[in-house]
Amino acid sequence: MTSPIEAEDATASVALDEKPAAKTTAADAEAPVGRSPGQLMWMRFKRDRTGVVSAIVVILYFVIALLAPVIASLYGKNPYTLYAQEPEYPFLLDDFAMPTGSFGGVSGEFWFGVEPTLGRDVFTMLLYGMRTSLYMAVALTVLSVGTGVVIGMVSGYFGGKVDYWLGRITDFFLAFPSQLFFIAFMPVVTALFVSPTDETPTYLRAVAIILVMWFLGWMGMARLVRSSVLSLREREFVEAAKVSGASRWRIVRKEILPNIVTPILVQGTYMLPSAILSIAFLSFVGVGFVEPTPDWGRMFAIGAKIYEQDPAFMLFPGLALVIFVLAFNLLGDSVRDAFDPKTGR
Amino acid sequence: MLQFLIRRLTGAVVIMFLIGAFTFFLFYTIPQDFAQLSCGKNCSPENIAVIRENLGLDKPITAQFWDFMSGIIVGRDFATGHCSAPCLGQSFSTGDFVWDSIMDRFPLTLSLTVGGLVIFLILGLGSGLLAAWKRGTAIDKTVSGASMLLSSFQIYFLGPIALGIFVYSTGWMENPKYIPFTENPVGWAVGLLLPWAVMATIFTAQYTRMSRSTMIEQLQEEHVRTARAKGMPARYVFFRYAWRGSLAPIVTILGMDLSGLLAGGVVTEFTFDLAGIGRLAVESSLTKDLPLTMGVMLFGAFFILLLNIVVDLAYAYIDPRVRLA
Numbered sequence: 001m002t003s004p005i006e007a008e009d010a011t012a013s014v015a016l017d018e019k020p021a022a023k024t025t026a027a028d029a030e031a032p033v034g035r036s037p038g039q040l041m042w043m044r045f046k047r048d049r050t051g052v053v054s055a056i057v058v059i060l061y062f063v064i065a066l067l068a069p070v071i072a073s074l075y076g077k078n079p080y081t082l083y084a085q086e087p088e089y090p091f092l093l094d095d096f097a098m099p100t101g102s103f104g105g106v107s108g109e110f111w112f113g114v115e116p117t118l119g120r121d122v123f124t125m126l127l128y129g130m131r132t133s134l135y136m137a138v139a140l141t142v143l144s145v146g147t148g149v150v151i152g153m154v155s156g157y158f159g160g161k162v163d164y165w166l167g168r169i170t171d172f173f174l175a176f177p178s179q180l181f182f183i184a185f186m187p188v189v190t191a192l193f194v195s196p197t198d199e200t201p202t203y204l205r206a207v208a209i210i211l212v213m214w215f216l217g218w219m220g221m222a223r224l225v226r227s228s229v230l231s232l233r234e235r236e237f238v239e240a241a242k243v244s245g246a247s248r249w250r251i252v253r254k255e256i257l258p259n260i261v262t263p264i265l266v267q268g269t270y271m272l273p274s275a276i277l278s279i280a281f282l283s284f285v286g287v288g289f290v291e292p293t294p295d296w297g298r299m300f301a302i303g304a305k306i307y308e309q310d311p312a313f314m315l316f317p318g319l320a321l322v323i324f325v326l327a328f329n330l331l332g333d334s335v336r337d338a339f340d341p342k343t344g345r
Numbered sequence: 346m347l348q349f350l351i352r353r354l355t356g357a358v359v360i361m362f363l364i365g366a367f368t369f370f371l372f373y374t375i376p377q378d379f380a381q382l383s384c385g386k387n388c389s390p391e392n393i394a395v396i397r398e399n400l401g402l403d404k405p406i407t408a409q410f411w412d413f414m415s416g417i418i419v420g421r422d423f424a425t426g427h428c429s430a431p432c433l434g435q436s437f438s439t440g441d442f443v444w445d446s447i448m449d450r451f452p453l454t455l456s457l458t459v460g461g462l463v464i465f466l467i468l469g470l471g472s473g474l475l476a477a478w479k480r481g482t483a484i485d486k487t488v489s490g491a492s493m494l495l496s497s498f499q500i501y502f503l504g505p506i507a508l509g510i511f512v513y514s515t516g517w518m519e520n521p522k523y524i525p526f527t528e529n530p531v532g533w534a535v536g537l538l539l540p541w542a543v544m545a546t547i548f549t550a551q552y553t554r555m556s557r558s559t560m561i562e563q564l565q566e567e568h569v570r571t572a573r574a575k576g577m578p579a580r581y582v583f584f585r586y587a588w589r590g591s592l593a594p595i596v597t598i599l600g601m602d603l604s605g606l607l608a609g610g611v612v613t614e615f616t617f618d619l620a621g622i623g624r625l626a627v628e629s630s631l632t633k634d635l636p637l638t639m640g641v642m643l644f645g646a647f648f649i650l651l652l653n654i655v656v657d658l659a660y661a662y663i664d665p666r667v668r669l670a
Contacts, residue, residue: 174601175360177645179608183626184638188372191633277499281608284501285615285627300501304616307505308513318502326497 037339041262044338051334057327065131072128075111077121079128079294083110084119092119096309104312112316116306126317128294130324136206137275143214144275145268148221155222156229157252163226170219178216179281185212186287202293209288213278217271224267228260262339269332273325280321296321353657357650362414364646365639369410372635433643434636436629443640446625451644453523454621456533458610460541465548470595472549473556478583480561488553495550500609504543504616511539521617544613548606555598559591566590593664600656603649 035043045051064071072078084092089109092100097117099105104113104122112122155166189208194200232238233256241255276296282288283297290298296317303314397403404412412421416432423435433443476488511518521539524532563569564587572582611623622641629637 172360172363175646175650176364177604177607177642177649179604179611180623180626180642180645183611183623183630184368184642185371187630187633280499280501281612285611285623287627287630300499304501304505307509311505311509311513314502314505318499318506321499321502322494322497325499326494329493329497 037262041338045334048334048338050330051338054327054330054334057323058331061130061324061327062134064127065134068124068127068131072124075123077110077124079120079124080292081121082119083114083121089119093117098306098309104310104315106312113312115302116310116313122313122316125294125299126296126320129296129299129317130320132206132289132294133276133279133296136210136279137272140210140213140217140275140279141268141272143210144217144271145221145264147214147218149225149264151218152222152225153229153252153256156226157233157248157256159230159233166222167226170222173216174219176216179278181216182212182278182282183285183287185215186282202289205289205293209279209282213275217275221264221267221271224263225260228263229256232256232259266332266336266339269328269335273328276321277325349658349661350654353654357647357654360650361643361647365414365417365643366410368639368642369413370406372639373406373409433640436637437634438629438632438637439634443637446637447622447640447644450621450625452525453619454607454610454614454623456523456526456537457540457544457613457619457621458606460537461544461548461609461613462606464541464545465552466599468545469549469552470556473553473560474588476553476557477560477564477587485557489557492550492553492557495546496554498547498550500543500547500612501616503546504540504613507539507543508617521619523619523621540613540617540619543616544609548609552595555595556591559594560587563587563590589663593660596656596660596663600653600660603652603656606652607645607649 077083083089084097092105092114093116094100099114099116099119101107104116106113110121110123112126114120115122115125151166151170155163155170186208189212190200190204193204193208238251238255241251246255279288280295280297280300283295284301284304286301288297289295299317300314303317307314402409413434415421416428416434418430420427420429421432421434422428428435428442428444431444433447435442436446439446472488472492476485476492479485508520512520518539519536522536524536526533564583566587569582569586569590572586573579610621611626613619614621614623615627622645626638626641626645628634629641
């Protein structure tokens with residue numbers, strides 16, 4: 001949290017957190033210059049080596065996901081072709097439909113091996129699977145953060161009855177057993193779009209997953225924003241704005257919002273990996289994506305089924321997920337430390 | 346104490362009612378013909394009409410809701426027989442009573458979640474304490490590093506690895522299976538050892554990190570410094586002052602984590618191929634067996650609410666400033 005004095009200055013720069021680097025010049029080091037909290041945060045973050053490395057890893061994942069079609073075409077395979085049935089690869093799978101060759105059929109041709117039974121390429125399956133998961137998680141996180149911020153701000157700023165009822169609604173949704181709810185409501189929500197006799201198109205499945213998870217995804221953020229707004233509402237700079245005749249909308253947008261960007265960002269960094277894991281959970285238990293959509297969680301479902309015969313299949317998607325979640329958790333901690341150096345690790 | 350229990354239980358009943366109403370109306374207002382669903386594809390209109398009557402789908406929705414809700418308290422009569430007191434309806438596809446199906450599967454889920462909870466609380470809080478006690482030393486770094494790494498693992502990844510090591514390649518253990526506790530307590534513990542270990546490993550890692558950081562925060566508090574300054578023995582300060590204070594935030598987070606605990610149980614079931622509540626939920630959801638799905642969800646909500654009350658009681662015990670009345 002910034003002090004009211006800094007906050008006047010902060011309004012402009014905190015909102016520009018993504019690229020405040022341009023503003024920080026090394027030459028300023030000797031002379032005591034005013035730095036905005038955003039600049040201070042960026043300077044602290046740059047010094048944190050773990051944070052920088054994990055940020056690079058996370059960015060790398062997103063770049064790979066974005067460029068999945070490009071990489072796949074350079075690599076020359078796709079996640080849908082059943083390569084075992086292609087005449088060019090006669091000995092891809094053995095008589096038990098397990099990959100021939102050591103370690104799940106890893107070779108120069110198939111970098112991460114071959115899928116047992118169907119003979120698809122694991123590398124491209126993983127690439128596209130990550131792409132599906134990351135896109136979905138980003139969409140879900142943006143929606144949940146947006147909803148949480150709006151509800152939290154309304155309830156914190158207006159207070160009174162509005163706050164009471166919004167708080168009760170938040171509590172009510174928090175009482176839902178979320179994962180059971182997702183499992184139970186996936187078919188219901190898909191049934192809203194397609195009749196049960198028709199095949200559900202993949203994009204509708206994606207929409208249904210996002211809708212169901214969005215529904216129970218915003219409460220944590222709403223609570224956080226509400227409490228932050230409550231602590232800011234009575235501060236002098238807000239009162240000053242009120243006295244000088246600023247509209248409510250302006251106060252919320254220009255005075256309060258810039259000051260709660262920090263906790264929102266930190267919470268958001270923790271929400272994204274958990275969104276990925278929840279989506280993977282759905283596909284893992286079999287109510288999320290179905291064949292043949294490449295999906296991270298579905299790869300674990302396949303892997304668990306054939307683990308006894310072909311343990312190597314699970315390894316690549318598993319390690320990729322562990323590294324991703326680890327990097328994101330470390331990044332979240334670093335962002336938090338950079339914003340608020342008081343929290344020691 | 347009693348007053349608190351009564352108040353919380355009434356609150357829980359109200360929330361259960363609201364969740365029930367919410368799911369009921371959402372489920373039953375979607376444009377689907379359940380009689381058609383439970384009858385299958387080649388079904389004559391007469392058959393559908395009979396099924397609809399048997400399932401009570403021909404009544405108006407408010408009457409169906411009343412039947413459902415009163416069934417929970419006083420029981421209901423179906424064409425196939427009487428369904429006694431906590432009656433959550435009858436499955437569309439198998440015709441079994443929902444409550445019986447749940448009670449069939451629930452002991453496994455209960456064993457998994459509560460067993461896992463006890464293990465990870467002891468291990469997680471313990472290793473967090475150790476890391477905070479030895480802050481900055483090699484022990485702290487090992488514990489923190491390991492917990493950071495392990496908390497990024499997933500049950501569905503760690504589970505197969507554990508199976509591979511302990512069951513498939515070395516043969517030290519049997520494939521996990523569920524034996525009721527009342528039948529054979531030793532077999533029960535041995536059969537669930539691997540699922541518990543895998544589930545608890547990930548939760549332990551998370552709670553180690555949490556316990557360590559709240560502990561370190563507490564050790565910097567003024568009252569802890571005062572206690573140290575006046576010459577109180579280090580161990581006394583550590584346990585009586587800092588640890589006691591660090592428990593409250595952990596219990597708060599535990600209370601919010603309960604639904605995650607149930608989810609962990611569900612994933613563990615699937616990873617180790619055990620048949621508990623989670624599998625029941627997925628099976629019923631895929632066959633669109635709405636009474637069963639809804640029953641499982643309500644039961645899950647009830648379980649979490651109940652655990653929540655227990656956590657709140659523990660919270661009041663740990664932090665005397667929280668008064669129950």
